[in-house]
Amino acid sequence: MTTNGHNGMNETNQPSSDGTPCGDALDQLPLRIAGRLAAREARALEEHLSRCAGCAAEVEFLEAVVRARPEPPRAFKTSVLGRLRIDDSGVTEAVPARWKWLANRWDGSQRRAAGWGLSAAALLVLALGIGVVWSEDPVADGDTQFTSALLAPEDEMVEEWMVAGAPVLDGLPDEVLLSLMTEMD
Amino acid sequence: MKGKSREATDPAPDDGELVQRAKGGDAAALDLLLDRHQGVVYRFLLGLLGDEDAAADAAQETFVRALTNLNGFRGDAAFRTWILAIARNEARGMARRKSRRRESALDDLPPPVAGGPSPETRALRNVEVQRVRDTLARLPEKQRMSVSLRLFDGLSFREIAEATDSTEGSARVNYHHGIRRLREWLHDDQRT
Numbered sequence: 001m002t003t004n005g006h007n008g009m010n011e012t013n014q015p016s017s018d019g020t021p022c023g024d025a026l027d028q029l030p031l032r033i034a035g036r037l038a039a040r041e042a043r044a045l046e047e048h049l050s051r052c053a054g055c056a057a058e059v060e061f062l063e064a065v066v067r068a069r070p071e072p073p074r075a076f077k078t079s080v081l082g083r084l085r086i087d088d089s090g091v092t093e094a095v096p097a098r099w100k101w102l103a104n105r106w107d108g109s110q111r112r113a114a115g116w117g118l119s120a121a122a123l124l125v126l127a128l129g130i131g132v133v134w135s136e137d138p139v140a141d142g143d144t145q146f147t148s149a150l151l152a153p154e155d156e157m158v159e160e161w162m163v164a165g166a167p168v169l170d171g172l173p174d175e176v177l178l179s180l181m182t183e184m185d
Numbered sequence: 186m187k188g189k190s191r192e193a194t195d196p197a198p199d200d201g202e203l204v205q206r207a208k209g210g211d212a213a214a215l216d217l218l219l220d221r222h223q224g225v226v227y228r229f230l231l232g233l234l235g236d237e238d239a240a241a242d243a244a245q246e247t248f249v250r251a252l253t254n255l256n257g258f259r260g261d262a263a264f265r266t267w268i269l270a271i272a273r274n275e276a277r278g279m280a281r282r283k284s285r286r287r288e289s290a291l292d293d294l295p296p297p298v299a300g301g302p303s304p305e306t307r308a309l310r311n312v313e314v315q316r317v318r319d320t321l322a323r324l325p326e327k328q329r330m331s332v333s334l335r336l337f338d339g340l341s342f343r344e345i346a347e348a349t350d351s352t353e354g355s356a357r358v359n360y361h362h363g364i365r366r367l368r369e370w371l372h373d374d375q376r377t
């Protein structure tokens with residue numbers, strides 16, 4: 001596994017990473033942190049880290065960033081399950097989006113997934129009976145300053161979203177993307 | 186809901202198997218799918234929308250759509266790839282709807298960090314955590330997405346490319362550029 005033993009770092013900062021031992025290591029560090037490396041790769045990486053101060057330092061930096069990993073709200077799973085009905089025929093939606101505040105409010109107490117759908121539906125009926133009507137989905141909107149090219153509306157995929165693996169839209173060629181990125185830098 | 190949902194034989198069923206079970210009404214399988222993918226879906230949406238509430242909202246919608254349309258998952262791509270495509274569509278719809286605005290709440294508290302350090306340590310750490318998150322949020326979109334998907338969720342560059350309309354090569358470059366810039370910015374901030 002000794003690849004030349006160049007223990008001096010080429011810059012850690014170098015983005016292009018193909019081929020060189022440090023490049024490979026820097027590519028793989030996130031997977032090491034996520035515990036997703038195969039045993040053989042992991043061994044090679046540990047070996048490199050034991051010899052390369054630059055990459056070893058990078059581990060510390062990446063771990064510090066990973067500590068800032070955002071997590072979904074605590075009750076997230078319960079909220080989702082609270083909107084579903086699960087039975088032998090599969091999974092169906094028991095509480096539509098405009099009623100989800102109900103499911104969200106109500107979740108927590110009940111633990112049995114099988115019971116959720118029905119009870120949430122019962123609550124829905126109750127609320128309907130009371131005659132509360134919501135014309136609109138109370139969406140929590142984000143701040144406007146956040147713009148996203150990935151969310152540009154021109155290529156809607158109204159139907160495509162249900163297709164496995166879709167949509168792999170053919171993007172620009174690598175060179176174009178790379179030159180764009182260089183411009184951004 | 187007992188049945189075959191908890192076979193002792195395989196400790197970690199793959200997503201395809203979980204989907205099959207969920208289609209048959211296996212609540213435990215559904216639970217596992219959620220456990221496995223809620224993080225990446227939420228973070229993906231946070232990267233796209235830049236707002237914690239909006240991301241949680243869109244993530245909930247994403248899962249409801251996906252889990253009630255499991256027949257649309259044909260299994261020739263990874264479940265994660267499939268649900269990220271749904272998430273992106275959800276985010277797109279949300280971005281389209283947001284015409285009327287409320288003021289942004291940039292100072293929302295970060296969710297609590299896991300673990301049990303002392304309150305002082307935690308307070309210090311939260312400052313650091315927020316600083317990293319804010320800095321990450323300033324990265325150009327594709328760099329931000331690549332860093333998040335790679336570093337927080339361990340996706341391959343190919344998966345990142347699929348989720349972000351990119352190529353494997355640019356996903357890699359975006360990741361490394363993003364990390365480099367993140368390091369520089371965090372370092373610069375510290376000095377001022």
Ligand SMILES: [Zn+2]
Pocket residue numbers: 009021022023025048052054055056
């Ligand atoms: Zn190295």
